[in-house]
Amino acid sequence: MTVSLPLVVVLGFLAWGAVKFLGVRTWIVVLIALFGFWLSHTFMAPAIESGTRSGVDIVNSSHD
Secondary structure, three states: OOOOHHHHHHHHHHHHHHHHHHHHHHHHHHHHHHHHHHHHHOHHHHHHHHHHHHHHHHHHHHHO
């Protein structure tokens, strides 16, 4: 069975798990999310997106 989840949902579950089980403070998660949001509006955004897509493609191709 194949389940397809957007990367943002997986990252959301990881953030929730970090707050719930690892004791990470909520404001740190918010700060990191804001940093990612602001980083997406810089000149580095295309490189980050292509790197993320390449990494996801590598993970997906290893399960074929």
